[in-house]
Amino acid sequence: xxxxxxxxxxxALLTVSVLMLLPFYWVVKTSVSGENIFAYPPSVIPKSPHLxxxxxxxxxxxxxxxxxxxxxxxxxxxxxxxILNAMAGYALTRDFVGKPxxxxxxxxxxxxxxxxTIIPAYLITGRLGLLDSYWGLALPQCSTxxxxxxxxxSFDAVPRSLVDAARIDGLSEWRIIWKVMMxxxxxxxxxxxxxxxxxxxxxxxxxxxxxxxxDMQTLPLGLARFLSYQEDTTGALYAFCxxxxxxxxxLFLLAQREFIQGLTSGATKG
Amino acid sequence: MRIRSAxxxxxxxxxxxxxxxxxxxLPLAWNLxxxxxxxxxxxxxxxxxxxxxxxxxxxxxxxxQALWNTVIFIASAPIAVLLALGLALLVNADIxxxxxxxxxxxxxxxLMTVAVAIIWRWMFEERVGLINYVARSLNLVxxxxxxxxxxxxxxxxxxxxxxxxxxxFYMIILLTGLQNIxxxxxxxxxxxxxxxxxxxWRITVPLLKPSLFLCFVVGMLNSFAxxxxxxxxxxxxxxxxxxxxxxxxxxxxxxxxxFDYAAAxxxxxxxxxxxxxxSANRLSGGNAGAVERD
Numbered sequence: 001x002x003x004x005x006x007x008x009x010x011x012a013l014l015t016v017s018v019l020m021l022l023p024f025y026w027v028v029k030t031s032v033s034g035e036n037i038f039a040y041p042p043s044v045i046p047k048s049p050h051l052x053x054x055x056x057x058x059x060x061x062x063x064x065x066x067x068x069x070x071x072x073x074x075x076x077x078x079x080x081x082x083i084l085n086a087m088a089g090y091a092l093t094r095d096f097v098g099k100p101x102x103x104x105x106x107x108x109x110x111x112x113x114x115x116x117t118i119i120p121a122y123l124i125t126g127r128l129g130l131l132d133s134y135w136g137l138a139l140p141q142c143s144t145x146x147x148x149x150x151x152x153x154s155f156d157a158v159p160r161s162l163v164d165a166a167r168i169d170g171l172s173e174w175r176i177i178w179k180v181m182m183x184x185x186x187x188x189x190x191x192x193x194x195x196x197x198x199x200x201x202x203x204x205x206x207x208x209x210x211x212x213x214x215d216m217q218t219l220p221l222g223l224a225r226f227l228s229y230q231e232d233t234t235g236a237l238y239a240f241c242x243x244x245x246x247x248x249x250x251l252f253l254l255a256q257r258e259f260i261q262g263l264t265s266g267a268t269k270g
Numbered sequence: 271m272r273i274r275s276a277x278x279x280x281x282x283x284x285x286x287x288x289x290x291x292x293x294x295x296l297p298l299a300w301n302l303x304x305x306x307x308x309x310x311x312x313x314x315x316x317x318x319x320x321x322x323x324x325x326x327x328x329x330x331x332x333x334x335q336a337l338w339n340t341v342i343f344i345a346s347a348p349i350a351v352l353l354a355l356g357l358a359l360l361v362n363a364d365i366x367x368x369x370x371x372x373x374x375x376x377x378x379x380x381l382m383t384v385a386v387a388i389i390w391r392w393m394f395e396e397r398v399g400l401i402n403y404v405a406r407s408l409n410l411v412x413x414x415x416x417x418x419x420x421x422x423x424x425x426x427x428x429x430x431x432x433x434x435x436x437x438x439f440y441m442i443i444l445l446t447g448l449q450n451i452x453x454x455x456x457x458x459x460x461x462x463x464x465x466x467x468x469x470x471w472r473i474t475v476p477l478l479k480p481s482l483f484l485c486f487v488v489g490m491l492n493s494f495a496x497x498x499x500x501x502x503x504x505x506x507x508x509x510x511x512x513x514x515x516x517x518x519x520x521x522x523x524x525x526x527x528x529f530d531y532a533a534a535x536x537x538x539x540x541x542x543x544x545x546x547x548x549s550a551n552r553l554s555g556g557n558a559g560a561v562e563r564d
Contacts, residue, residue, distance in 0.1 A: 009363050016357060017374045023389045023434070026400045030392065041407075042398040084289075087282035096276045102283060109294040111547065115495045115516045116540040119304070119523045119532050120297035140293040143286040173278040202382045204498045209524060220384040224502055227388060232395065241388045248381055256373060263380060264442050 024245075031238040053239035060236055063243065065215065066222040073137045073207075073218060074200045080142035081196035082189060088143070089151025089188075090177045110145045115205070122209050132212045141200045147192045150265065154188035155181050187261075194255075194262035201248070219244050298540070304533035311529070322534035333535065335510045336518040339425060343432075343496065343514060344546075347489030350433040351482065354440030361441065362448045372445070376438035383435065387502035390431035394418050418504050421511045428503050428512055435499075436492060440485045447481025448474070483554050490550070494543060515539045 030037050034048035057063065092103070114121075121140060122131075130136030158181060166180045182189065204220040211217055217225065223244055230237055252259050305322055309315040326333050357375060361368050378386065393400050394417035402414040417427040451474065459469050497516045500506060506513040506521070519539065522532035 004363075006363075006365050009360055009365055013357075013360055013365075013368075013371045016360075017371060020374055020378060020434070020438075022400065023393050027389050027392055038398055040397055042400075042403055084285045088286040091279045091282040094279055096279045102287070105287075105290070105295075109290045111544065112294045112298060112540070113491070113495045113543065114293075115497060115519070116301070116536055116543065117293060117297035118520065119529050119536060120300035121293055122523070123300070123529070124292060124296065139289070143289045145290070148286065173282075177282075198380050202380075202384075204382075204384050204501075205520070208501075209520075220382055220498070223382075223384050223388065227391075227502065232391065237388065238392065241385050245381060245385050249377065252377060252380055253373075259380060260376060260442055264439070264446070 027238045028242055030235055031242050033235060037235045037238075051239075053235040054243070056234070056236040057239040057243065061222060061226060061240055062214070063222075063240070066217055066219045069134075069216060070201060070218040072134050074197055076134060076138035077141045077200035078193055078196045080138070081144055081147055082192050084143040085147040085192055086151050086177055086182060086185075086189075088148045090155055090173075090181060092148065092152045093155045106145050106148065114140070118205070118209055121206075125210055131210050132216050134216075136210050137207055137216070137218070138200070140206060141196070141203065144192075144196065144199075147195055150188050150191050151185065154185040158184050190258045191262040191265055194259055198263065301533045301536045301540070304530050305537045307530055309530045310527060322531050323538075325531065326534055326538065332510050332513060332518060336513040336515050339511075339513055340494065340515045342425060343429060343493040344490050346429045346433065347436075347493050348486055350436055351440050351444075351485040351489055353433070354437050354485065355444055355478075355482070357437065357441045358444035358448055362445055372438075372442070375441055378435045378437075379439040381435070383498035384502050386431065386435050387499050390427070390434070390499075391418065391503055394427050419508050421508055424504050424508060424511045428500055431503065432493070432496060432499055436489065440489065443485050443488075444478065444481050447478045451477045483550075487547070487550050490546060491543075494546070515542075 029044075029046050031053050032049040032051065033043070033046040034050050034052070035043065092099070125131055125136045125139070128136070128139075130139065162180060163176060166176050171179065202220065203218075204224065207218045207221045208224070211221060214225075223240060226237060226240055306317060306319060307315045308318045308321075361371050361375070394402075396402060396414050396416040396419070399417075401417070402411075405411045406414060415423060417423045455473050455477075456469055459473060464472065495516060496514065497520065500512050500514055500517050501520070504512045506517045515535065516539070519532050519535050522528050522535060
């Protein structure tokens with residue numbers, strides 16, 4: 001094949017990369033800026049940089065509390081997703097009366113976006129007495145249909161003979177899932193963990209609806225609350241924003257391949 | 271025997287089924303019932319037939335505004351996908367550092383949308399936002415534009431932020447599609463003397479169709495369900511300039527406590543979603559489902 005010049009491609013991609021990164025830079029710059037953030041013209045490189053706004057944010061905001069809340073809710077969601085989806089995914093690899101109905105139900109439920117359920121979901125959670133609690137926050141996110149099918153696909157690839165052998169050895173169905181299937185489904189587990197984590201960690205609408213007390217707020221909610229109290233007037237908002245984003249960016253960079261694979265397979269199957 | 275072997279299966283399915291019945295199926299039915307009633311948490315329910323829907327269709331300008339904004343938001347998705355197609359072709363080229371480019375373009379996708387919204391509020395800020403600063407420095411504008419407080423600019427600004435977040439995601443999907451096209455097709459076409467443009471239209475585009483279509487569908491559904499970005503960036507304002515159906519439903523339910531009316535709007539919202547998905551499926555000749563569930 002004819003070789004083409006590379007530099008125009010590099011130029012185009014460099015421009016796009018700069019455009020993609022500039023918003024991050026602008027916020028980080030503001031968060032470490034030592035001058036009035038509303039001075040015009042804004043400085044492109046922070047003048048007399050310091051971490052004052054971070055200290056400010058730390059004392060203004062119960063950051064640790066939000067962080068712990070987010071961690072607890074996301075952990076419940078992740079653990080529940082792996083266990084419940086693996087069980088349901090395994091069930092779907094078997095033949096049983098009513099399987100077409102269950103498949104139909106799952107595929108139809110996939111069509112119902114969470115946004116179309118908020119009013120009754122709130123009322124139901126209220127009847128269950130779970131408003132303003134960790135379980136109420138986590139419950140709707142405890143099982144995901146996409147992820148059930150990710151597990152099903154992975155389990156379908158396990159040779160039949162292996163399962164039959166395990167059954168002859170007297171393993172119960174429950175132990176077949178955990179001793180035979182799961183060790184062979186590492187990438188499905190990774191996809192489950194990543195999707196469940198990203199979805200519950202970033203979720204804003206549901207916490208906004210079910211939490212009342214400041215003590216139960218998760219990070220996105222805390223961030224939005226802080227914005228509504230302070231408007232854009234303080235650099236501490238941007239310090240808070242960076243503190244919220246940093247763990248996510250770090251995590252993404254550490255497990256990039258798994259993240260990209262998990263996130264795209266989640267959406268392509270959803 | 272049959273029943274005994276089926277029992278564990280149903281036990282495995284039960285927890286997930288309960289969650290979906292509780293948070294998907296039951297809400298759908300409840301919405302439908304609620305939309306025909308006059309009800310609030312402190313009041314006994316009364317059947318009112320179609321009057322909620324009448325109000326929605328004939329007496330509620332905000333509803334129509336929100337619907338129109340939602341349609342514009344959805345219509346922006348294909349533009350973003352075409353931009354992403356360009357990027358996917360670029361990062362598919364055999365160049366050094368392409369993995370770094372891919373990472374940079376993708377990284378905004380998994381981030382918390384609330385934080386992304388705050389970032390973009392600051393970018394669009396009237397006085398010291400980067401966009402106004404650059405535009406003023408280049409003498410493109412004489413007066414700074416109050417992007418998020420202007421009826422004209424607020425919705426395009428939110429759409430721009432949404433595109434920024436979604437671009438990398440579309441790019442990766444399209445890139446995977448590009449990489450699945452066998453290289454020897456291009457080689458054969460090149461030997462036959464097909465020009466690069468011809469190869470693009472005759473090989474790349476037809477074989478990329480499923481991925482493109484998937485992006486369009488995911489993009490439309492994403493716009494359709496978008497809430498966080500609008501809520502934090504503009505709160506639906508100024509006026510109702512960026513009100514979407516979802517933000518309107520939220521406000522009706524949890525700000526004005528009109529659960530019954532919010533339910534009616536939700537029923538409409540869901541019907542619209544089903545109609546869009548169904549016609550998308552028809553357009554692709556039933557292929558969309560196959561791609562989504564393979």
